[in-house]
Amino acid sequence: MKQSNLEFRLAWGWNDFFEKQLKDSDQIIGRVVGEEKDRWRVQVSATATVWSELPGKYRYQSHSRMDLPSVGDWISCKYEEHQAVALVQKVFARKSCMYRKAVGGGGAAQILASNIDFAFILTSVNADMNIARLERYVSLAWDSGAIPVLCVTKAELSENLEDLLENLRGEFPGIGVHAFSVKEKIGLQNLDPYIAAGKTVVFVGSSGVGKSTLTNHLLGKDVLQTQEIRESDDRGKHTTTARYLFPTDNGAFVIDTPGMRMLSLMDQEDGVDTLFSDLAELENACRFGDCQHRTEPGCAVLSALENGALDENRWNRYQKLKRELQRKQISEDRVKQRQAREKLKKQQKEMYEHIKMKRR
Incomplete structure (x- = not known):
C-alpha cells in the first residue's frame, strides 16, 4: 500500500495542482470519501479504503475547522x-x-465539499423554490472556485415549466439552468456534460429536493435513502445526515450533502460580487464614489430603479447580502480587537511582574 499508485490518483481527480505539493513519493495518498464525527473514510487505492483519525499534535496545531480534512x-x-x-x-x-x-x-466555518468542479444547486418546482436562497447557494459556489449549475428537480410536478426556467435564467444570467425528473426519466441527458470522467460534482439544496434520488440514479443503485415530498406543505423530509463521495461508472464523482435549512455567508464577497456583477458596475457609475443610493444626485442605481431597468426586489436582496457580509467583518474585527487587548494586558502584567522581581 505504501507504493505510489499514480494511476488510481489520476482516475480519482488527482492533477498537477496536487502533484506539485507532493514532496515524498512514498507517502500514502488518498481521497476523503466519507466523514463521521472525528473520523474520515479515505480511498487509498482503486479497491481499498481505510478509516483515518487526526494525531493529537495535528489537531492541536489546527487553527480552525478549515484546517481539518473534509469530503x-x-x-x-x-x-x-x-x-x-x-x-x-x-x-x-x-x-x-x-x-x-x-x-x-459560534461563527466557525463548516466545509460542504472540497476539490469540486461543479456545484449542482437543486431546487424542486414546488414551495421550495426561493430566489433569495438560490442566490446564497450561487454566491457560495462562485466563491468556492466551482461552477454553479441550477437544477430544477421533479419537473413532472410543474404545469408551467418553461416559464419557470425562463425566469430563473433571467435571474441568473450566465449560469446553466436545467430541469429534469428522475421519476419520469426526462431531461437527465442535460447533466451529462458535467458528470464527466475525472470531474467532481457536489449536490446542495434543501431537504427533500432530490439530491439522494439523483445520486442513486447516477450510481445505478440505491445507496442512499430517499423520501417523497409531503403533500401537506410541498416540502421534502430530511434523509441524508452525512457527506459522502461516490464514484460513478463513467469515472465522475458525486458528493451528496445533507439538506440545509440555514445558509449563512461568512466572507464570500467574491461570490456575491460575481453573482451581482451588473449591480456592482451600476454602483460604480454613480457620480459620487461614496454614494449611498438614497437621495444623492447623479445616482445610477436610483435612476435604474425609477426607469424600471433594475428590479427593486433584486436590489434589496443584493443589499441584504452585503449587509450580512459587513456585519460578519465587523464581528471579526471586534474579536481581533479583544484578542489584541487581552494580549496587551498579558504583556503589561508580565512586564510589571518582571520589574517587581528586579526591585527585590
Whole structure:
C-alpha cells in the first residue's frame, strides 16, 4: 500500500495542482470519501479504503475547522496493515472549497465539499423554490472556485415549466439552468456534460429536493435513502445526515450533502460580487464614489430603479447580502480587537511582574 499508485490518483481527480505539493513519493495518498464525527473514510487505492483519525499534535496545531480534512480532500496518511486506523499527516491545499457558517458554531466555518468542479444547486418546482436562497447557494459556489449549475428537480410536478426556467435564467444570467425528473426519466441527458470522467460534482439544496434520488440514479443503485415530498406543505423530509463521495461508472464523482435549512455567508464577497456583477458596475457609475443610493444626485442605481431597468426586489436582496457580509467583518474585527487587548494586558502584567522581581 505504501507504493505510489499514480494511476488510481489520476482516475480519482488527482492533477498537477496536487502533484506539485507532493514532496515524498512514498507517502500514502488518498481521497476523503466519507466523514463521521472525528473520523474520515479515505480511498487509498482503486479497491481499498481505510478509516483515518487526526494525531493529537495535528489537531492541536489546527487553527480552525478549515484546517481539518473534509469530503473531497486529498490527504497523506501513515498506515500499517496491523493498525485499526490511519493517521492523517497532511491535507493537500484545495483547488476549490465550498463552505458556510456552521449552525450554532459560534461563527466557525463548516466545509460542504472540497476539490469540486461543479456545484449542482437543486431546487424542486414546488414551495421550495426561493430566489433569495438560490442566490446564497450561487454566491457560495462562485466563491468556492466551482461552477454553479441550477437544477430544477421533479419537473413532472410543474404545469408551467418553461416559464419557470425562463425566469430563473433571467435571474441568473450566465449560469446553466436545467430541469429534469428522475421519476419520469426526462431531461437527465442535460447533466451529462458535467458528470464527466475525472470531474467532481457536489449536490446542495434543501431537504427533500432530490439530491439522494439523483445520486442513486447516477450510481445505478440505491445507496442512499430517499423520501417523497409531503403533500401537506410541498416540502421534502430530511434523509441524508452525512457527506459522502461516490464514484460513478463513467469515472465522475458525486458528493451528496445533507439538506440545509440555514445558509449563512461568512466572507464570500467574491461570490456575491460575481453573482451581482451588473449591480456592482451600476454602483460604480454613480457620480459620487461614496454614494449611498438614497437621495444623492447623479445616482445610477436610483435612476435604474425609477426607469424600471433594475428590479427593486433584486436590489434589496443584493443589499441584504452585503449587509450580512459587513456585519460578519465587523464581528471579526471586534474579536481581533479583544484578542489584541487581552494580549496587551498579558504583556503589561508580565512586564510589571518582571520589574517587581528586579526591585527585590
